[in-house]
Amino acid sequence: MHTESQKVGWLEGIIEAVHDGILVIDRDGIVQIINEEYTNITGVKKEQIIGKPLVDVRPGARLPTVLKDGKPRAGVFRKEKSMEYVVDMAPIFEKNEIIGAVSVCKSIPEVYQLTKELSKSKKRVSQLEKTFGRIHQAKYSFTNIIGKNERLKKMIEQAKKAASSDLNILLTGESGTGKELFAQAIHNESTRNRFPFVPVNCAAIPSSLLESELFGYEEGSFTNSKRDGKVGLFELANQGTLFLDEIGDMPLDLQAKLLRVLQEGTFRKIGGLEEQRVDVRVIAATNKDLLNMVQKERFREDLYYRINTVHLSIPPLRERKVDIPDIISFLLEEQKSNPGVEIDLEAMNTLQQYDWPGNIRELKNAIHYAINMCENNEVKFEHLPETIKKLFSSPDKQIRPLQPLEELIKETEKKAIINVLEQTGTSVKGKKEAAKLLGISLASLYNKLTKLHIQI
Ligand SMILES: Nc1ncnc2c1ncn2[C@@H]1O[C@H](COP(=O)(O)OP(=O)(O)O)[C@@H](O)[C@H]1O
Ligand SMILES: [Mg+2]
Structure with missing residues (x-):
């Protein structure tokens, strides 16, 4: 147990440690306590004020009225000579009875300084948010995707449909086929388009850093550094889209963490204790055969099915x-x-x-x-x-590698037919149109399809 005098000692310590000026009066309006900061702010010394009625030593003081009506007051402005400060006042109760009142004051220059710093910080945050939004805007939309090939056109339709849903999407296709272009177009077509589109290339970031990039870390979570903590890309993409490029290169342990975010919508920063909520749509892309990786246990099966709800495969050029x-x-x-x-x-x-x-x-x-x-x-x-x-180029550039004429004709015919069918489509109507464009009958088109082994 602690003695009463120890407790009083603590309270005095607290009052002196507070960075605001403090003054306490008893129920008769007699000043009982002031701290050092009160003197600093108002210029009034302890010996001038302690034990005296506040109304006598500080004419115009509002604290005695708090004694009367028992109502607290906040942000009251006071000016005395060159001193300006704001005061919060409150009654002190014991068993429903007012036994005194306290006033807490802050000097205006300090309030002013804090306000200035706050507004500076606010400005900076808003600038950073704007810059971030600009950097992470998706440039491309569906109108930027060139292509009249039937397969591609079908894919664009599927992608537009998927864009209006909130499903996760997997884009596959060889490098350079337009996976990122599609991801941007989908984001821009979705309801998330006013929020960031954040691309991450899982293959370009060393796997030891990928986790902190994606999820961030809390202040001081690395023993050898005093870093301030870091906001992860998941958090930055909140309400928008996270584009996980080359997802096949994501290490297995991170795949587990990713699965958790996709399932629960929550994650934990490195070194963090709290679960954080995020609302992010994930579009993943890869040029690898993920199913094959699943069979070889290099990619988690549960994650594969989670990101594969919509699968768009882009044909090579x-x-x-x-x-x-x-x-x-x-x-x-x-x-x-x-x-x-x-x-x-x-x-x-x-x-x-x-x-x-x-x-x-x-x-x-x-x-x-x-x-x-x-x-x-x-x-x-x-x-x-x-x-x-x-x-x-062959030794004589004009002559292509030798090929019998018959073969060359067949190949050219085949190419021409495929080209036209790609434009008209392969429905019966499409074939009729193709035959017309090629200047042959429909029957002869069917004939050639068989003879030239054209599979459609
Ligand atoms: N259908 C298309 N029409 C016009 N430009 C395209 C198309 N597909 C891809 N591109 C362009 O080709 C380049 C590679 O595309 P990108 O989306 O980065 O491919 P990937 O992510 O599959 O490697 C980009 O400059 C992109 O704008
Ligand atoms: Mg790419």
Whole structure:
């Protein structure tokens, strides 16, 4: 047990330690206590005031009225000579009876200083929020996706439908096929479009750092540093979309944590005790065969099914060569610094025959290269990147690798038919239109489909 005098000692310690001025009067209005800070703020010393009626030593003091009506008051402004301060006042009760009153005051310069700092911090937060929002805005929408290939068109329709739902989406496709472009378009089409679109490349961040990037950490959670703590990308993407690119590269232990957020909508910062709630839609992308990884136990099966609710698979460019000319025209028009560049037939044919292992990203790079290499605003075969030229030049460039004429004709026929069918579609109506465009009868089109082994 502690003695009464010890308790009084503590209270005195507390009163002196407080950074505000404190004055206490008893029920008769006699000043009983003031602390050092009260003297600092008002200039009144202890010996001038203790044991005296407050109304005598501080004319105009409002504290005695609190004794009378028992009502607290907050933020009362006081000015005395050069001193300005604000006062909060409250009655002190014991067993429903007023036994005194306390006044707590803060000097105006201090209040002013704090207000100034607060407003500065508020401004900074709002600036950072704006910058963050700008950085994390999705640039692209569905109108930026070029393609009339049937498979792609179907995919765009599915993606638009998925955008209006709040389901998680898995985008698969080779590198450069437009996975990020689709993710942005989906975000922009969704109700989350006023909130951030935050992309994270799981393969580009070392796995030891990925967890803190995604979930953040609490102040002082790393023993060897005094870091201030960190806000994770999940938190930053709140109400928006988190794009988890290359999700196949996410370490297994993190996959478990990710699954938890997707299921519960909550997560815990590294070193944190509290569960935090977030509202984030996840769009994941990969060029890996996730199902195969699941079988090899390199990807969690439960997570796979969780992110696979909507699966959109983007076809590689070589399977939709019909789109190449449109993409090229778009890229040429987009060139503001080199307007009016055109492409000759031989270069165009070469680009249509090439297989584009790097897909649209590679096509984009090739066109930018060619635009820089060309003269007189015309892209010719010689201006194409070496890797492409190499494949198509034989000792005599004009002659392609030797091939019997019959085979060459078949191949050309096959390509033409596939190209047209990609535009018209493969329904009966589409086939009829294709036959018309090709200048052959419908029967002869069916004939050729069988003979040329065209699978549609
Ligand atoms: N259908 C398309 N129409 C126009 N540009 C496209 C299309 N698909 C991809 N691109 C462009 O190709 C580049 C690569 O796309 P990106 O989305 O980064 O591919 P991925 O994420 O699959 O590797 C980007 O510059 C993108 O804008
Ligand atoms: Mg990508």
